[in-house]
Amino acid sequence: MGCAAVAAYASVHAMAEPKFTEEECGRCCGAGKIKRVRPAWLRRQREGAELSLRDFADLVGFSPAYISDIELGRRSCTPKILGRYEGLRLKQRAERV
Numbered sequence: 001m002g003c004a005a006v007a008a009y010a011s012v013h014a015m016a017e018p019k020f021t022e023e024e025c026g027r028c029c030g031a032g033k034i035k036r037v038r039p040a041w042l043r044r045q046r047e048g049a050e051l052s053l054r055d056f057a058d059l060v061g062f063s064p065a066y067i068s069d070i071e072l073g074r075r076s077c078t079p080k081i082l083g084r085y086e087g088l089r090l091k092q093r094a095e096r097v
Helices: 002-018 039-048 053-060 064-071 077-095
Strands: 020-024 033-037
Touching: 002 053, 033 039, 039 064, 039 077, 053 064
Parallel strands: none
Antiparallel strands: 020 033
């Protein structure tokens, strides 16, 4: 397999990685589950769009420190920010076609 084929394979499989993880709810009796966005998935989306952390933060209107905390799993990802990351993914697909 040549370098281009390996890169294409890695690209397709990186996109196939699940973006959510399910965790037990610590606030109830344990019967509930919480969906959380995988921080590594978020970072790969931004890096795949070839945006620096600072550029992406400027694009979405948040500080680089806040975006960094989200990508490192120290803060929860809001639906608004998740939508921006998903927008990057759609943009990447459109550029490939």
